[in-house]
Amino acid sequence: MRPSHILFIIILLFVFVDSSLFIHSQKLKEELRSDEKIQKIAVAGLGLSDLCIATEARYTRHPAVSDSMAPFADHPGALEHFPTGSFWAVKPITSIR
């Protein structure tokens, strides 16, 4: 067998793996769509503003309703020390006024 034929078989293998992953993603999308309906009810009914990802600090548990200065508000010269605080970006300061 020529080396290029072996390459062809390997490519076919990847095509197979990636197309099964694609089918998986379509199924997962359907599944998540039904979850989303219930999640929307929870958001509307409880007035939620954030995803529950990190729970360690209030400004990464609820970044949407937190002040960008919240990490440094504990005392003068306070340093940010929560890991998520240094990895997540700060949302832009937007003023209604």
Next chain:
Amino acid sequence: MSMIPKGLEKQFNVLDFSLSSLWRRKLKNLGIMLVFAVVIFLLGSFQMLTGALSNSAEAVLENTPEITIQKMSAGRQEAIPLAYKEKLRSIYGIRAVIPRIWGYYFDESNLANFTIMALESDSMPSGNQLHLTLTHGHFPKITEPGTAVIGRSVHDILGLGKRRIFSFFKPDLSLKSFEMVGLFDQSTDLLTNDLIVMNLADARELFAIPETMVTDLCIYVANPVEIETIAKKIALLLPDTRVLTKSQIQKTYQVVFSWRSGFASICLLTALVAFAILAWDKASGLSPEEKKEIGILKILGWETADILAVRFWESTLVSTFAFIIGCTAAYIHVAFFDASLLKPVMLGWSVIHPPFKLLPSVKVADLMLIFSFSVMPYLGATVIPAWRCSTVPPDSVIR
């Protein structure tokens, strides 16, 4: 084989030659491919995970309160007087003002931080459908003091098992006990995992908040087009408050995990350093052995273009396979393994670990970005030295 055009047949032969030459140095080439794939995997996982989270946030948070008002004092958020609700009556177009008490309860024995939420859910939009978010039970009724609905991680961390009663410390260290009357469903984990929902009076007692105060006010307007206008009016009427609109809240998650976040910088820097080392190694020239090989090929009658074609095939194969392996592994990592390598960075010291049931976000634009960051420089870094070498007279390199 006679069916295949001559030019293509030549390319097939060149491909065969490149494959055998790659295989001759398999340890080195597989090693490069593996390192390369790991870097692409890291970038791909980051993009697929953060993309999935922002997509979920965008889809789910479209029903977030239209306007939220928080009171600010000395640069911090603090309790807002209920009397502000009366002041808002003068603004035309406000449909409902719903006071909420919410905050965090730090459970010292488990080091977990729970979110406590209290409001009259009957007056909220979709409030009558809220029972759909529970696996069993019902939401606390005003007539049932001391009851609560809890998220699944709260249930696990408190170790409730079949018990329904749990207690929390009030600020004066006396205990307040709650009866669990409902448990949030698995499908809402992304929002409610650490949540404890209770009656306003119970939250007031737990946090020792005076009767006249609440945490914030949610405002719903009659005409959604007027949200921004009404928000501006509120900001003028109540200058000591911060007014957040729905559109601001919805934008948050696109920013939090953007390419400018520290999270992204770590992934990108790692990738950049790896590529720099790789490119430097390649660009610093070919090994004497490789130079000798090129010289011999030239003496046998190969043209510069042929040698470049071999080099091109070799590096294309290594980098494209690394790209495919890296991206496939990234998808599997996010979809099937909960992005467990990146999760510690996302969660920090959090004790509550929400399961990530997410659809990895695979966008052509992101894949192209990773492709041009990785495959293109590699091609450049390998083909250029080969071209420089193949243009020198062969007898000088094999001697």
